[in-house]
Amino acid sequence: MSHISSEETFKQILDLHHQLLSTFERCTGISASRMQVLFHVYHSKEISQTALKKLVGIDHAAITRHLKQLEGENMVIRRTSPEDNRFTLVKLSENGRQQIETLNKEREQFLNQMQLGFGEQELKQLSAMLQRIKHNLVQL
């Protein structure tokens, strides 16, 4: 039945989301969004918090909280931009640079296992379907 089917899809996405996050954290020892923050800081050398918010896709307040905690754990260094004091710039600390190697490997392992058995075509197809659902929601 069509209704059961769409409810099923909805539940599956919610459930998968939960599985993804908890499995990611179990495998890497760090939450997915915090890893995403570190990942982008690593790739950007130095980046502003507002740019991070756009890349990671979470609220600026959450970005600040994550970074302050990572700063406290000596993973990143933050400084106010001399060019514009509104901007807080972030880069990996020495300790952070050392730990990012392991974290990236674990992250990659997780992502590889997640898509195991999927061909490029299937991933594109899945991506397209998820995009269509998102587009449908915009109409509401």
Next chain:
Amino acid sequence: MSHISSEETFKQILDLHHQLLSTFERCTGISASRMQVLFHVYHSKEISQTALKKLVGIDHAAITRHLKQLEGENMVIRRTSPEDNRFTLVKLSENGRQQIETLNKEREQFLNQMQLGFGEQELKQLSAMLQRIKHNLVQL
């Protein structure tokens, strides 16, 4: 690139999850999990909290919290089972029965819009893919 692709899928699921929950709440005025609780209570006439936890797929502590709030809003009635005092049974209140009609319509509308343009075959295919990803995670 394969790695970019799998990261993309991951981000898409996280993003879609967020869009689904916030759009659902905007359309119905109630959170998705709370609606799920009401939906199952409605369909079961009377049900235990522990059965609800299994159907809705969230923690027993969260179930208790949702139900106590719904009880406070006069949506449900809870009682200890005379057969076994460990079980708390839940059913819709009179007020709840009246409101569930509207909520169900809004929920159905949301689900119909979510899957607009999807054929049965495509939904099955999407479902299968999400299932495969979940299965992959179990291996970690």
Next chain:
DNA sequence: TATCAATGTTTGATGAATCAAACATTGATA
């Protein structure tokens, strides 16, 4: 020079889930 709108960040509050511990109840067992 003072004022204004916009931007970026920080902090408090809130909602929802999980985790853990505490408590009550049940049925089995010695």
Next chain:
DNA sequence: TATCAATGTTTGATTCATCAAACATTGATA
């Protein structure tokens, strides 16, 4: 009858995100 393991529920604490408000900074404008 007392003890035990298992089950169900409740509550406190925690995590993470969003929302809102407050604050600092910037560049434009009068």
